[in-house]
Amino acid sequence: MKPKTKVIHAGIFGDEYTGSVSVPIYQTSTYKQEAVGKTKGYDYSRTANPTRHALEELIKELENGKAGFAFGSGMAAISSVLMLLNSGDHLIITDDVYGGTFRVVDKVFKRLGIAATFVDTSDPEKVRAAVTDRTRAIYLETPTNPLLKITDIRETALFAHQHNLLLIVDNTFATPYWQHPLDLGADIVLHSATKYIGGHSDVVAGLVAVNSEELAERIGFIQNSVGAVPGPQDAWLLIRGVKTLALRMEQIEKNAHAIAEFLEAHPKVTKVYYPGLANHPGHELAKKQAGGFGGMLSFDVGSGENADRLLVRVQYFTLAESLGAVESLISVPAKMTHASIPKPRREALGITDGLIRLSVGIEDGDDLIEDLRQALD
Numbered sequence: 001m002k003p004k005t006k007v008i009h010a011g012i013f014g015d016e017y018t019g020s021v022s023v024p025i026y027q028t029s030t031y032k033q034e035a036v037g038k039t040k041g042y043d044y045s046r047t048a049n050p051t052r053h054a055l056e057e058l059i060k061e062l063e064n065g066k067a068g069f070a071f072g073s074g075m076a077a078i079s080s081v082l083m084l085l086n087s088g089d090h091l092i093i094t095d096d097v098y099g100g101t102f103r104v105v106d107k108v109f110k111r112l113g114i115a116a117t118f119v120d121t122s123d124p125e126k127v128r129a130a131v132t133d134r135t136r137a138i139y140l141e142t143p144t145n146p147l148l149k150i151t152d153i154r155e156t157a158l159f160a161h162q163h164n165l166l167l168i169v170d171n172t173f174a175t176p177y178w179q180h181p182l183d184l185g186a187d188i189v190l191h192s193a194t195k196y197i198g199g200h201s202d203v204v205a206g207l208v209a210v211n212s213e214e215l216a217e218r219i220g221f222i223q224n225s226v227g228a229v230p231g232p233q234d235a236w237l238l239i240r241g242v243k244t245l246a247l248r249m250e251q252i253e254k255n256a257h258a259i260a261e262f263l264e265a266h267p268k269v270t271k272v273y274y275p276g277l278a279n280h281p282g283h284e285l286a287k288k289q290a291g292g293f294g295g296m297l298s299f300d301v302g303s304g305e306n307a308d309r310l311l312v313r314v315q316y317f318t319l320a321e322s323l324g325a326v327e328s329l330i331s332v333p334a335k336m337t338h339a340s341i342p343k344p345r346r347e348a349l350g351i352t353d354g355l356i357r358l359s360v361g362i363e364d365g366d367d368l369i370e371d372l373r374q375a376l377d
């Protein structure tokens with residue numbers, strides 16, 4: 001099945017009881033049993049719910065995995081996956097990882113005895129140097145947020161498996177339309193489905209797919225034990241969102257590319273970060289391991305004051321956290337999504353006060369460029 005067909009037909013289609021073409025929202029917590037323990041496969045909705053199950057089958061197929069799991073948020077998905085680790089274990093993780101991921105690793109899992117080393121995973125030497133005899137997993141975000149650094153998933157997977165480490169990839173930015181980490185050797189792929197998968201800024205959720213029955217069993221156990229699951233209404237919204245994932249990503253990609261080229265040529269912009277530009281350090285790698293470059297881009301306007309001035313002038317870019325929706329969003333990572341990262345660390349990473357991040361939407365690309373032009377001028 002080609003990707004555009006897959007987003008429509010993968011997973012569970014419709015409903016066998018009524019013929020309903022849309023997967024119904026099974027708004028129920030429990031299920032009638034014909035006799036004690038004799039069920040139709042569902043007994044309690046924390047454990048399993050048909051609408052959520054349809055979504056889990058869908059993400060499994062989109063990511064070419066052995067099993068899929070849905071969670072109540074991206075952070076719930078990430079936290080549940082990290083619960084595979086034991087006290088005393090060590091994790092190697094991308095240094096400009098999503099702010100919330102940094103926080104949960106640094107403030108919660110560290111307290112529970114799970115150590116982490118944050119490294120620039122786009123440099124294989126740095127990953128190599130971080131391995132200790134307690135390391136159990138490597139966690140990548142690629143492209144990263146907000147600097148769009150690219151890590152070689154295939155090479156990292158080879159390295160991880162030589163050292164008996166799990167490879168976990170946060171695929172939120174690339175989406176299962178453009179990038180398939182499990183095909184490249186990763187063991188676990190996860191998403192903040194709040195972003196491109198939902199696609200309409202109306203649901204918070206997380207998704208996971210795994211490449212083995214063993215991992216499926218372990219994650220399934222954690223999912224049911226911890227219970228950080230989404231309700232059926234949110235599961236349904238995600239199934240609906242996926243139907244247009246291909247169309248949205250194609251349009252977003254086109255707009256993002258045009259905007260990146262416009263910004264690069266503008267005298268008031270000191271730097272543009274977009275993997276689709278030939279001068280981006282990860283360009284060739286991004287081209288090799290993903291079908292597209294996505295809709296996230298960042299650019300530097302030199303100072304926090306300049307950034308503030310631009311933000312009040314734009315009309316079509318909504319000032320908001322989050323990303324990946326039909327409408328274009330604009331943010332200042334240093335003061336918003338990445339505010340929980342201490343300033344010295346932020347500056348060291350290149351997340352300056354003048355860095356502006358765009359999540360490009362599906363509006364007319366010319367309108368978006370005109371808007372940025374008047375705001376910059």
Ligand SMILES: *Cc1c(COP(=O)(O)O)cnc(C)c1O
Pocket residue numbers: 073074075076098100101141145170172173191192193194195204205206
């Ligand atoms: C938003 C985001 C998360 C966290 O997801 P939530 O749904 O907000 O909990 C994790 N990783 C990345 C890359 C994100 O953008």
